[in-house]
Amino acid sequence: MDALLDAVNFRIKMGGEDVAVAIAQDHGSGEILMAAFMNRAALEKTIETGLMHYYSTSRQRLWKKGEESGHVQRVREVFIDCDGDALVFKVDQKGAACHTGHYTCFYRRLKGDGWQVVGRKVFNPEDVYRG
Amino acid sequence: MDALLDAVNFRIKMGGEDVAVAIAQDHGSGEILMAAFMNRAALEKTIETGLMHYYSTSRQRLWKKGEESGHVQRVREVFIDCDGDALVFKVDQKGAACHTGHYTCFYRRLKGDGWQVVGRKVFNPEDVYRG
Numbered sequence: 478m479d480a481l482l483d484a485v486n487f488r489i490k491m492g493g494e495d496v497a498v499a500i501a502q503d504h505g506s507g508e509i510l511m512a513a514f515m516n517r518a519a520l521e522k523t524i525e526t527g528l529m530h531y532y533s534t535s536r537q538r539l540w541k542k543g544e545e546s547g548h549v550q551r552v553r554e555v556f557i558d559c560d561g562d563a564l565v566f567k568v569d570q571k572g573a574a575c576h577t578g579h580y581t582c583f584y585r586r587l588k589g590d591g592w593q594v595v596g597r598k599v600f601n602p603e604d605v606y607r608g
Numbered sequence: 609m610d611a612l613l614d615a616v617n618f619r620i621k622m623g624g625e626d627v628a629v630a631i632a633q634d635h636g637s638g639e640i641l642m643a644a645f646m647n648r649a650a651l652e653k654t655i656e657t658g659l660m661h662y663y664s665t666s667r668q669r670l671w672k673k674g675e676e677s678g679h680v681q682r683v684r685e686v687f688i689d690c691d692g693d694a695l696v697f698k699v700d701q702k703g704a705a706c707h708t709g710h711y712t713c714f715y716r717r718l719k720g721d722g723w724q725v726v727g728r729k730v731f732n733p734e735d736v737y738r739g
Contacts, residue, residue, distance in 0.1 A: 479721060480718065480721045480722050480723060481718055484716075484723065489620070489622065490621070491620065498629055498643050500631060500640060500643060502640060506638075507637075507638030507639075508638075509631060509633060509640065509687075509696050511689065511694075512629050512631060512643070512689065512694040512696075554717060554718070555717065555718040556640075556714040556715075556716060556717050556718070556726075557714065557716050557718070557723070558642065558643065558713040558714050559706050559707065559708050559710075559713045559715070560713075563642075563643040563713075563714075565640050565643075565714050575690050576690065577690050579690075582689040582690045582691075582694075583687040583688065583689050583694075583696045584687075584690075585615075585687060585688050586685060586686065586687050587611065587612055587685070587686040587687070587688070590610060590611045591611050592611060592615065592688070595687075
């Protein structure tokens, strides 16, 4: 895990935290599932557990993806970019990545001057997130 | 273009600029080519020209991808995520995305406790970037 931690440049400041961009990509289809941020603790936890952990910039805390919904992302491969401030994780997604119930958070495609919903909906948020 | 500009939440602060994450994905293969940032001006220029423009956080200026190398990225499709702070652009990549000469900037894969070069090299940087 040292090679990974040493290579990452947490140069982005979000809410007082040093973070890098973390992109989750579907291991099978290549679909981009979500883009979020990791601080060093989130990256360590991800490597240690094999499950994606992010740094939630809105809640300002470590966030295990799927902690409430059960829709975890299991890491299959890790890639780093040339300047070390972005990581791509190829993952197996359980359920869906998006809190809206869509498989990917990128479920809206620009069409003319509007948005077209193109991603498939996997669950109803009301059934998954309670109270 | 209003639907796009209105939907993007430039909530990330980089060097005094408000930016969003911009991910370029190969339209054909689905490979993730690079992850960088766009401010509002970069997004406007991208939509206006159909060619990817980023905000360079190191040089603190608008940056047309390929301005020096000729390795432009032509936009084919645009996707936005659920909270509007990240965009995926499916593009046709001319040459290679990475200044190192690799087709994708994510050309290193974690293997054990080291990095394995997996991306194909398309050009020699010394032939492309002069002086």
